[in-house]
Amino acid sequence: MSDSKTNPSLDEKEPTLSKEELNARRDEITAFYKDNIQHLEIQAEYETLLSTIEKARAERMQAQMFMSQTYADQKDGGVNPDSEEATAFKQAMENAAMNVG
8 A cells, every 4th residue: 555645735735724714714614504504494494204104114114024923923823802912902002193194
């Protein structure tokens, strides 16, 4: 690997800016960030919506898997409708329905 500097011309000179130049540079940087805030807010809203959709899809898939497993169990031997498992299933389905709708 080489041991060379990335940009030797920058390393050799020391930046000396006047107070006015520093203030102008600060104003320029501040304006840049202020201009980008609206774009970042839109991106944050977009990503929040994507996250909400992904969460709803995952909950729906989990409910469908639970339903299919329960159906398979009922087919094999049945689950007592008054059992703790059946009650938990009903509660999970009600919660999923409230969250999706």
